[in-house]
Amino acid sequence: MPHLTTSDTWQQLKQHTRTLPHMRTLFEQNPQRFEQMSLSSCGLLLDYSKNRVNDETLALLFKLAKETNLEQKIASMFQGDIINNTEQRAVLHTALRAKPNEEVWVNGVNIVSEVQQTLTKMAKFVAQVQSGDWLGYSDKPITDIVSIGIGGSFLGPKIVSQALRPYWHKGINCHFVANVDASSICEKLKGLNAETTLFVMSSKSFGTQETLTNTLSAKQWFLAQGGSQQDVAKHFVAVTSNVAKATEFGMDANNIFPMWDWVGGRYSLWSAIGLPIALLIGMDNFKLLLEGAQAMDEHFAHSPLEQNIPTVMALLSVLYGNFYGAQSHVILTYDHYLRGLPAYFQQLDMESNGKSVTMAGTEVDFNTGPVIWGGEGTNGQHAYHQLLHQGTGLIPADFILPLQSHNPLGEHHQQLASNCFGQTQALMQGRTYSEALAELSTADITDAQKQLIAKHKVMPGNKPSNTLLMDKLTPTTLGSLIALYEHRTFVQGVIWDINSFDQWGVELGKVLGNDVLDKLGAQHDSTTLDASSNALINIFRRQKL
């Protein structure tokens, strides 16, 4: 494949982006802009007309995608090729939501049947817990789930459970523990009753320090509260690909839900890592979540690139990061239940595309994954939207809004929607100096003050945004939405020819951290590291600033 930045298409895009008129002009030139730049599939509608694109821009972006063999790369992922080249693994989170009669072969095994067996095991367990048949050591049903895990073993279950709060089974609550900071688990265990608490320990490797430490502390709490060693099996289950280590840890073999090395942590909520979700919303709703993701898989795998929602969103992000120097991308969820989604997409995208070498190990000479951040609308309008409108950087934005609320109340939802749409309009059109001055024409201030304030009220506009609508936030539409972002992340990795599925960057900190831990516990001060690390360690050892 020709070097990306020296390709003709890349050079043409570079030239073209310098000539594009303001989005105001693009809208004035084409009254059909929304009809031509919106796509619907899987219960979602994408309006991408408020972007710095015209037909030529899009044609060049799709040409760039085709030159990276995107269609073949998509097929390759779905069929289980070893596309995670540094860990020699297939990437098959799509198999977790495949239809039961589908076949996907890995090392001579049809993994769809293994996935279905695990879903059956999950369904049985969820039914027992939700029906009250699963009893604790004092023969009481479970009322509280404590999910222990971190990274992809935490954020997926937490964010999806939060998003689907209207679907929770009555009488069961869930608490998520991730950080090794004892305040996390101590706060979550406060007020819980060991007799009716079930711990779900999720760790693909069963080797993550935070999760092991938290699980040990949970076990000590359980025993201190009156549980006994032989009762552990009634109150602790594990989700892991490392069954040997889990049983060695003391987990009952019957209480271990398997997962596989062809599922990356940040792509794993569809597996038994999603057990806390299923325990809360029930297996029927969990399967609707899977069906929503499966529908998006179908769309992604079979739609022409020009009508392919993940591909369009990915190419727009490539446009801003590689041709306009955008360093971040903001996700604005205009729905309280989706308030955690930006953090989830942050992990998904930044741990996948925060890379600086290509698949072959060659250092890149272009921007790769942006900083993903965001929050809940309308709150952000009173926090960081000022910078989005008048800051010096370009920050493309995704706005997400369900048409219907789970809590219809007076005019609330109309106001939420009007804020969402008003923000995208303001970002696109901005406000000119003459418009600002005209707005001040009747103000009781001097002309000089009017001119000064008008300068401060100018908003450049031409700030790009996507708007994603859904009828209502349901397990199905949420599944489609999350799968959409998974595939958007994948497409960007293909364009940049990077491995989106390993995460070597998180290893060094862990290794050095273990060495620091040893030094903190040593009989003498640390002297062998850099001056800063030695000083910090020794200050902590003395517990005195």
Ligand SMILES: O=P(O)(O)OC[C@H]1O[C@](O)(CO)[C@@H](O)[C@@H]1O
């Ligand atoms: O599920 P495990 O193996 O405990 O790993 C937890 C998380 O740590 C990482 O390996 C690194 O952050 C993630 O990819 C993963 O989701």
